[in-house]
Amino acid sequence: xxxxxxxxxxxxxxxxxxxxxxxxxxxxxxxxxxxxxxxxxxxxxxxxxxxxxxxxxxxxxxxxxxxxxxxxxxxxxxxxxxxxxxxxxxxxxxxxxxxxxxxxxxxxxxxxxxx
Amino acid sequence: xxxxxxxxxxxxxxxxxxxxxxxxxxxxxxxxxxxxxxxxxxxxxxxxxxxxxxxxxxxxxxxxxxxxxxxxxxxxxxxxxxxxxxxxxxxxxxxxxxxxxxxxxxxxxxxxxx
Numbered sequence: 001x002x003x004x005x006x007x008x009x010x011x012x013x014x015x016x017x018x019x020x021x022x023x024x025x026x027x028x029x030x031x032x033x034x035x036x037x038x039x040x041x042x043x044x045x046x047x048x049x050x051x052x053x054x055x056x057x058x059x060x061x062x063x064x065x066x067x068x069x070x071x072x073x074x075x076x077x078x079x080x081x082x083x084x085x086x087x088x089x090x091x092x093x094x095x096x097x098x099x100x101x102x103x104x105x106x107x108x109x110x111x112x113x114x115x
Numbered sequence: 116x117x118x119x120x121x122x123x124x125x126x127x128x129x130x131x132x133x134x135x136x137x138x139x140x141x142x143x144x145x146x147x148x149x150x151x152x153x154x155x156x157x158x159x160x161x162x163x164x165x166x167x168x169x170x171x172x173x174x175x176x177x178x179x180x181x182x183x184x185x186x187x188x189x190x191x192x193x194x195x196x197x198x199x200x201x202x203x204x205x206x207x208x209x210x211x212x213x214x215x216x217x218x219x220x221x222x223x224x225x226x227x228x229x
Contacts, residue, residue, distance in 0.1 A: 004158075033216065043159070043205060043219035056216055091159060102147045102166055102209055104217060108158035 002026045006092050006107035013082055014115055021077040021110045023092030032075045033093040033104065034067065036060075043091070049075065082114045117142040117208045121220035129228045134178075134193040136223045138206030141187065147209035148189045149217070150180055154202045162204075165189060176200070201227045 005024040013019050025032050034046040047057040049067055066078045075094075079086055089111050093104040122137040140146060150162040163174025170182045176199075180191045189206060206220040 006158075035217075035219075042221045045216045045218065048216050093159075103149075103161055103164060105161075106151075106159040 002105065004092055004094055004105050004107035006090075006110050008110060009108065010111045010113070012113045012115065015084055016081050019079050019082055019112065021079075021090050021092075021112070023075045023077070023107055024073055025075055025092065025094030026096075026105055027073070028096060029094035029105070030097045031055075031095050032067075032069070034077045035091045035093065035106075036088040037091070037109075038085075038088040046077070046090075079112075082112075084114050087112055087114045117146065117218050119206050119208050119218055119220035121204075121206050121223050123223050124221065125224045125226065127226040127228060128196045130198055131195050134191070134196045134200065134225065136191040136204050136206075136225065138180075138189045138191065138220060139187050140189060140206070140208050142208055148180075148182060149207040149209070150174065150178070150189075150191050151205045151207055151219075152202050153205065153222075159205070162191070196225075196227045198227050198229065201225055 007022045032049040035043050037043045045058050047061045047067055048055045064080045068076050089109045091109045092107045095101050095104045118141045120139045128134055145167055148165045151159045152162050153159050162178050163172045163180055165172045165182045173179045178193050180189050182189050203222045203224050205222050207217045209217055
């Protein structure tokens with residue numbers, strides 16, 4: 001089965017630093033997502049991306065966050081100035097278009113630790 | 116708006132006995148519903164999905180779930196638990212609109228005892 005790839009698997013950073021989490025979605029997919037899971041809490045939707053623009057975002061996704069698809073294969077999440085509460089597992093996901101393509105394929109996640 | 120409630124945060128069963136993980140949903144339209152599983156240090160894997168076809172949905176690894184509109188439920192079952200089933204299970208509802216973002220339940224941790 002095709003896979004969504006995320007790098008790195010673990011990222012440790014100092015508070016206030018910028019981090020970029022990288023994802024390679026499945027090649028023919030058109031919708032891309034970021035979710036996060038703070039330890040012991042629900043998986044939360046952050047943002048969805050389609051046709052080179054954000055289609056939906058949650059209240060979590062404030063001005064500190066941005067997403068980009070720089071080269072047609074990678075899909076990145078940037079946190080401009082990390083806070084302690086940004087520590088979480090971040091999941092990238094992608095899916096194809098149209099009816100019958102509701103299944104999201106998830107990557108194995110990037111564990112972000114902000115110190 | 117949509118929401119998902121997983122009624123049990125932890126379920127413990129003995130190997131070889133049935134598994135029942137409960138999920139109720141709230142949605143203002145006809146939802147798509149999913150169960151995802153997360154093994155330790157692994158990503159989220161789709162077990163099964165309901166998208167308004169048959170109400171009894173069969174998934175991988177012997178799991179199945181039944182969509183009951185009258186009860187707004189989508190409980191996950193398996194006739195006989197295996198040690199490898201120990202994991203966290205998430206009931207998920209799909210949003211409306213083209214982006215179809217997912218709303219996750221809080222998860223149920225399944226423990227399988229030898």
